[in-house]
Amino acid sequence: MTERETFVAVQRNGDGDLTSFQTSSGRVLNYTEAVQAVHNGEIAGVNTFKGKNGGTYIRGDADGDPSNNLDNLPTFH
Template identity: 70%
Template sequence: MSDQRERFAAVQKNGDGDLTSFQTSSGRVLEYQQALKEVQDGNIGGVNVFKGKDGEIYIRGDADGDPTNNLDQLPMF
């Protein structure tokens, strides 16, 4: 069975280069906190969440050995 969940297709970043919003494969635009909830709920494929050293929860791409699909490498929208 293939994974039919949405994936992140493009990103927006702030002036510091931090990810601020995501566009999904279906065209939805999610602010970071909304995207975080969707990932935690299992609605978005190819990504996971982790707790940073600062105690905050962050989104990151699944480690699959392919650097081209890292979140920082996605096109801007």
């Protein structure tokens, strides 16, 4: 089995919301693509959940390590 990718960097919009993700293999995924990759089991360390507004969101697995939270990842351009 191929080793799953991880998210290593993010892009944010003007409101600070995550909009794109860079993976450990260098792929750049927009939010919709990232949600699909998580659903497909391609990305390790994250999961998706349905928000109160019905949208699907990505969050890091609760592992007690704040350094790998999505909000703490570096940004890329």
